[in-house]
Amino acid sequence: MRREETGIVIETSENKAKVKASRHGDCENCGVCPGDNAMVVDVQNPIDAKIGQRVAFEIQEVNMLLAAFVVYIMPLLAIFAGAISGGMLGNNLGQNVLACQIGGGIFFFAIAVVYMKRYDRAVKKNDKLLPVITKIVN
Template sequence: MKIEEGTILSIEEDGLAEVKVGRHSDCMACGACPGAEHIVVKALNPIGAEVGQHVKFEVREVNIVIGAFVCFIMPLIVAGLGAVAGHWIGLSQGMDAMQAAIVGGIVGFLIGVVGVKLFDRSLTNDINAKPKIIEVCR
């Protein structure tokens, strides 16, 4: 488990807390996101922390790895498979194999993007995938 810290901005009706997270070591090393200083996550609040409190919360590392794979690698793999399928379909139908591979790659990439969106929606409803507040910092 990875432990992060942040400040609770609000508590929603369903008991989830919106936590503003400061930049941590992973964000500082990457620097790709200009808004990394203003990240807000929704976390389970089993300890009853209140708005304005500085809290520690845990994030399951397996969720980070799976999410990174689905967001960055899976669309590229599906695009590659689409390109190969397009190439073979183009050859079997007597079309230009290169153009068919390009079209297949684009279609595969779009399917991959839809897969990312579906994965994101599935995580929205998965309580076990959400960060969990474990401690109020004094």
């Protein structure tokens, strides 16, 4: 499933572009993107749109859901799994269970952050995951 957004091209390079897009209804309460009314999106530019043109681009919903999971849900699951693992380890070793739970949660969270960084780099390198400019809107 794809969702179409519109924005203005602010930079181009080879077959990619940066598009300044208005926030949509899903963004009202998020606050992750910088700025009050707009966000800058890296997109594929197969139609060779020029700087200053208003364009429509499609975003795959699956990519957005996966990114939201990696950024918001996975770190929480990692902390939870780390706390459980740390508690079990502390109990088996006869150590302070609470301290081991806290340490396990921090350790697993750090692993999740490293994974998020690698995921972010992989997404930026993979053009298939980028939104695609579909048409120039006038």
